[in-house]
Amino acid sequence: MAVSTDAQATEQARPRTGNELLIVEDLKKHFPVTRGIIFQKEIASVKAVDGVSFSVREGETLGVVGESGCGKSTMARCVMRLLEPTGGQIIFDGRDITKLSRAAMRPIRREMMMIFQDPYASLNPRKRVGFIVAEALEVHKMGTDAETKRRVQELLEVVGLNPEHYNRFPHEFSGGQRQRIGVARALAVNPKLIVCDEPVSALDVSVQAQILNLLKDLQRDFGLTYVFIAHDLNVVRHISDRVMVMYLGQVSELADRVTLYREPKHPYTGALLSAVPIPDPVKGRERKPVVLEGDVPSPLNPPSACRFHPRCPRFREGHCDVEEPPLYPMGDGHLAKCHYPLEHWPLTEEEFRQPGRQAVAT
Amino acid sequence: MALLDVRDLKTYFKTDDGIVKAVDGVTFSIEKGRTLGIVGESGSGKSVTCLTIMGLNAKRNTITTGEALFKEQDLLGMGMRRLRQIRGNDIAMIFQDPMTSLNPVHKIGNQLTEAVLLHQDVTKKQARARALELLKAVGIPRAERRVDDYPHQFSGGMRQRVMIAMALINDPDLLIADEPTTALDVTTQAQILNLMNKLQEEFGSAIIIITHDLGVVAETADDVLVMYAAEVVEQGPVNQIFSRPHMPYTWGLLGSLPRLDAETERLVQITGQPPSLLRPPSGCRFHPRCPYVMDVCKQTDPPLKPVTGDIDHYAACHLDEETKDREATKLLAGMVAEARTG
Numbered sequence: 001m002a003v004s005t006d007a008q009a010t011e012q013a014r015p016r017t018g019n020e021l022l023i024v025e026d027l028k029k030h031f032p033v034t035r036g037i038i039f040q041k042e043i044a045s046v047k048a049v050d051g052v053s054f055s056v057r058e059g060e061t062l063g064v065v066g067e068s069g070c071g072k073s074t075m076a077r078c079v080m081r082l083l084e085p086t087g088g089q090i091i092f093d094g095r096d097i098t099k100l101s102r103a104a105m106r107p108i109r110r111e112m113m114m115i116f117q118d119p120y121a122s123l124n125p126r127k128r129v130g131f132i133v134a135e136a137l138e139v140h141k142m143g144t145d146a147e148t149k150r151r152v153q154e155l156l157e158v159v160g161l162n163p164e165h166y167n168r169f170p171h172e173f174s175g176g177q178r179q180r181i182g183v184a185r186a187l188a189v190n191p192k193l194i195v196c197d198e199p200v201s202a203l204d205v206s207v208q209a210q211i212l213n214l215l216k217d218l219q220r221d222f223g224l225t226y227v228f229i230a231h232d233l234n235v236v237r238h239i240s241d242r243v244m245v246m247y248l249g250q251v252s253e254l255a256d257r258v259t260l261y262r263e264p265k266h267p268y269t270g271a272l273l274s275a276v277p278i279p280d281p282v283k284g285r286e287r288k289p290v291v292l293e294g295d296v297p298s299p300l301n302p303p304s305a306c307r308f309h310p311r312c313p314r315f316r317e318g319h320c321d322v323e324e325p326p327l328y329p330m331g332d333g334h335l336a337k338c339h340y341p342l343e344h345w346p347l348t349e350e351e352f353r354q355p356g357r358q359a360v361a362t
Numbered sequence: 363m364a365l366l367d368v369r370d371l372k373t374y375f376k377t378d379d380g381i382v383k384a385v386d387g388v389t390f391s392i393e394k395g396r397t398l399g400i401v402g403e404s405g406s407g408k409s410v411t412c413l414t415i416m417g418l419n420a421k422r423n424t425i426t427t428g429e430a431l432f433k434e435q436d437l438l439g440m441g442m443r444r445l446r447q448i449r450g451n452d453i454a455m456i457f458q459d460p461m462t463s464l465n466p467v468h469k470i471g472n473q474l475t476e477a478v479l480l481h482q483d484v485t486k487k488q489a490r491a492r493a494l495e496l497l498k499a500v501g502i503p504r505a506e507r508r509v510d511d512y513p514h515q516f517s518g519g520m521r522q523r524v525m526i527a528m529a530l531i532n533d534p535d536l537l538i539a540d541e542p543t544t545a546l547d548v549t550t551q552a553q554i555l556n557l558m559n560k561l562q563e564e565f566g567s568a569i570i571i572i573t574h575d576l577g578v579v580a581e582t583a584d585d586v587l588v589m590y591a592a593e594v595v596e597q598g599p600v601n602q603i604f605s606r607p608h609m610p611y612t613w614g615l616l617g618s619l620p621r622l623d624a625e626t627e628r629l630v631q632i633t634g635q636p637p638s639l640l641r642p643p644s645g646c647r648f649h650p651r652c653p654y655v656m657d658v659c660k661q662t663d664p665p666l667k668p669v670t671g672d673i674d675h676y677a678a679c680h681l682d683e684e685t686k687d688r689e690a691t692k693l694l695a696g697m698v699a700e701a702r703t704g
Binding site for chain 1: 403404503517518519520548549550551552553555556574575576577578579601604605614615616617618619620622623626629630632633635636
């Protein structure tokens with residue numbers, strides 16, 4: 001039920017403009033939990049991603065935020081076909097890639113690349129930087145040896161590293177420099193889409209700023225499309241055109257950047273925004289965060305109906321725990337999965353807890 | 363007399379490659395009931411400063427000089443036996459990583475009671491009651507049941523609460539929190555910071571909070587210490603640091619932050635990398651990365667000088683005050699203007 005309404009709402013709120021590079025429909029990834037050694041029996045499943053739909057237009061950046069364990073990384077890995085989705089559809093550049101075989105995927109892989117979170121773990125410590133960056137070029141048989149070398153040096157220069165460091169090993173670089181190597185590697189085969197999974201979380205603020213600026217410059221110069229995953233709301237706001245908020249494997253809100261941060265509709269987004277410390281001793285201390293109770297529930301046994309209801313300050317018994325809200329259109333492509341969306345922003349604590357208006361008509 | 367008075371603290375580590383000056387002449391003090399925030403990049407010596415005060419550096423290969431007077435007793439020259447009486451009792455520490463700083467093979471209740479039994483003359487029963495009381499105070503639901511759980515049965519946020527309970531169990535006068543919320547999500551971070559504030563109001567402890575998050579510092583600290591490459595480069599009351607920063611490194615830190623209350627097209631970036639502490643740059647250690655570098659910066663290390671017009675505000679920079687005021691105003695005005703349009 002919720003699925004079809006979701007899809008309809010998505011359809012209404014987001015008429016296809018034709019320049020979508022990536023369309024994801026009702027994506028699901030369930031990890032089985034089994035018991036028994038010889039006769040393995042599936043006793044439950046962890047619903048890491050459970051019905052996520054979105055699209056990314058060419059040249060834009062879609063930011064994805066959520067707490068740890070909300071399924072944002074799993075979602076990214078399914079989109080890249082690094083994990084087999086349990087259900088749903090992934091359409092990349094007009095082609096359905098959900099069911100493609102490994103061999104059929106291969107030429108598509110050079111169109112979509114990934115930058116990983118941990119620059120210490122994602123580079124092979126025994127290979128030289130030149131090899132790491134050139135590997136994708138060699139896999140896809142793009143150019144002769146001399147051409148490859150020239151291309152790698154050019155890439156190192158583009159990402160702000162010294163091209164002469166071609167022969168060094170990853171351990172000779174600092175965290176920020178390693179992340180630049182990761183960026184160069186992703187750029188090597190001229191991809192259309194780059195999925196960045198927490199690319200700056202492991203870095204210091206000053207280095208983080210360098211990488212964010214670099215990513216923005218590259219997007220401008222090469223017309224790249226990004227899916228940018230992070231848990232830091234400041235970073236996501238800085239880099240994204242549109243932002244998707246995830247909670248327990250589902251989309252809870254999706255809107256363009258300005259709208260989402262200025263007029264969040266979902267109480268979870270509101271709580272996240274109010275929890276971000278502001279680096280200003282006067283403004284920051286006036287801030288009254290809406291403190292959520294408890295932790296994110298287990299995706300093994302997610303709460304019924306609205307998954308946010310056990311922690312939600314606006315929870316209404318008999319409604320939120322019975323009927324799952326669809327992604328209601330809030331106008332202008334803004335979607336929020338809530339029966340009692342926030343009326344305005346910012347709200348006082350009182351207003352936050354007492355939804356003023358009636359529920360949105362279903 | 364301040365609760366803790368650190369004077370010219372130096373910690374050098376002997377390594378195969380030479381001497382690493384991890385902390386090089388740090389001076390600060392903290393009064394009862396106040397919160398001091400220490401900020402800086404990784405490797406700037408924030409954590410080592412606190413570990414040295416707590417006497418937690420390995421004795422081998424470590425050279426420590428200077429003074430750390432806690433209630434007028436020098437912690438650095440103190441014998442092990444006396445230090446152990448103070449640690450965990452008068453001074454307690456919350457470590458960064460709640461995943462690795464609890465013992466995985468003991469129930470959390472036993473780990474908490476151990477701390478009480480070591481420092482107070484009470485029965486096991488009383489100690490257990492105290493442990494329960496603290497677990498409730500830090501907001502662990504169903505504390506009576508959870509007290510007999512192992513650390514792996516708790517989530518990250520809950521483990522950090524257990525760490526805080528353990529640190530507070532003997533009502534310490536000074537609490538050192540080393541990146542207490544870095545490993546946590548924003549919503550959990552808000553819960554933990556709330557809790558620390560509440561506990562400070564209740565017990566009147568002094569808190570040293572080490573973090574690289576300027577947002578956290580702005581909201582929790584009374585005074586701020588900015589560290590760069592093992593030295594203090596700026597210190598003062600929080601309002602003055604944020605409204606009139608007087609050191610290019612502090613400007614860089616403030617400018618490189620994407621923030622919710624301002625719209626920035628391009629972040630100010632500090633170019634280059636933090637220097638190696640094995641061979642720190644000559645003169646001002648920030649000079650290779652500083653956009654305002656002058657000849658004098660390369661030769662002489664600027665001392666911490668009081669900033670005219672401010673109280674207790676010190677900065678280490680050769681730039682003249684007029685330029686610094688102008689640049690700081692420009693930076694902050696830019697942010698405010700952006701906040702309005704954004």
